[in-house]
Amino acid sequence: MVTLPKKNELGFFEIRLESIGGLGANLAGKMLAEAGVVGAGLNGVSFSSYGSEKKGSAVKAHIRFCDIDTNIRDTSPVERPHVVGIFHESLSKTVNVVSGIYEDSLVLVNSTKAPEELKEKLKMMGGTIAVIDAIGISIEEKNRVNMAMLGALFRLCPFLNPDTMKNVIRKSLEKKYPQAVQPALNTFERGYNEVQFQTFALPEGQQMPSFVRQDTPVLGFETQPMGGVITNPGNSILKDLSISRAGMMPHFEDDKCIHCAACDTVCPDFCFVWDEQADKKGRPQMFLQGIDYQYCKGCLKCVQACPTEALSSAREAEGYAEQHRVPHRFDLAVNG
Numbered sequence: 001m002v003t004l005p006k007k008n009e010l011g012f013f014e015i016r017l018e019s020i021g022g023l024g025a026n027l028a029g030k031m032l033a034e035a036g037v038v039g040a041g042l043n044g045v046s047f048s049s050y051g052s053e054k055k056g057s058a059v060k061a062h063i064r065f066c067d068i069d070t071n072i073r074d075t076s077p078v079e080r081p082h083v084v085g086i087f088h089e090s091l092s093k094t095v096n097v098v099s100g101i102y103e104d105s106l107v108l109v110n111s112t113k114a115p116e117e118l119k120e121k122l123k124m125m126g127g128t129i130a131v132i133d134a135i136g137i138s139i140e141e142k143n144r145v146n147m148a149m150l151g152a153l154f155r156l157c158p159f160l161n162p163d164t165m166k167n168v169i170r171k172s173l174e175k176k177y178p179q180a181v182q183p184a185l186n187t188f189e190r191g192y193n194e195v196q197f198q199t200f201a202l203p204e205g206q207q208m209p210s211f212v213r214q215d216t217p218v219l220g221f222e223t224q225p226m227g228g229v230i231t232n233p234g235n236s237i238l239k240d241l242s243i244s245r246a247g248m249m250p251h252f253e254d255d256k257c258i259h260c261a262a263c264d265t266v267c268p269d270f271c272f273v274w275d276e277q278a279d280k281k282g283r284p285q286m287f288l289q290g291i292d293y294q295y296c297k298g299c300l301k302c303v304q305a306c307p308t309e310a311l312s313s314a315r316e317a318e319g320y321a322e323q324h325r326v327p328h329r330f331d332l333a334v335n336g
Contacts, residue, residue: 106127
């Protein structure tokens with residue numbers, strides 16, 4: 001009989017997956033729950049919450065496991081996870097991805113950084129940080145990020161049998177996508193074997209932050225400014241779409257550009273920055289200056305449209321967007 005390593009006061013072992021639309025966290029949560037119920041003989045449930053956009057918007061998948069004789073009557077979001085799977089490292093810019101964790105929770109991050117760096121970035125005081133380069137593995141194996149993340153999650157949850165998951169993968173793919181079965185199994189296996197983790201003890205004399213529900217409003221009857229002032233209007237000028245990039249981004253080479261604006265025509269988020277300058281004959285023309293990566297979500301439509309290879313796709317590297325960003329010059333707004 002399978003024994004859960006930890007349980008909360010209701011008898012649940014809880015997992016929360018933090019992701020963006022398009023990386024497969026919703027499917028990963030369903031497959032994870034199926035492996036626990038069918039393979040391990042546990043009671044389990046999986047459900048997701050996501051925004052209005054199919055790709056790029058924040059997604060959360062919630063999974064609960066409990067002993068077979070415990071009924072699951074709670075379908076609220078997982079607020080106090082024993083395991084957190086972060087499918088997109090940059091989500092931490094706008095989402096508190098580690099909210100509600102315990103001092104011994106496991107946090108799995110899709111990243112190439114060392115656990116020590118991630119501890120600082122996520123502002124974690126204690127717990128175990130696991131790291132897997134899921135994007136790199138998925139590119140090499142020509143598969144999806146979620147399979148590598150699932151492999152790592154099975155390594156972190158020893159009560160789940162990886163062979164059961166492989167059978168779930170085969171059953172899910174072999175009828176409609178038989179050619180994808182082996183790449184998915186390879187990606188899962190690499191995620192299981194290549195994950196690295198490090199435990200950080202809570203510093204002596206310190207306590208974990210007190211738990212605050214994610215749906216607690218920032219502004220209430222005691223904290224709302226006088227006059228009902230909207231302090232965060234959500235203006236799209238101030239929005240940062242960089243968290244929507246799923247590992248790839250366009251690179252711009254000015255010497256190859258003919259300033260045809262084919263890229264600007266297909267860009268859904270107006271990422272390209274132009275300036276009026278004189279051409280060789282002294283006539284005013286619009287010249288492309290670069291990309292404002294704050295608004296680039298990595299769809300790569302511009303790369304497909306470019307006729308001169310001035311734009312190329314590349315794996316996103318730490319700091320590249322900040323170093324090569326050409327900011328838009330808005331007259332009525334200031335970017336922080």
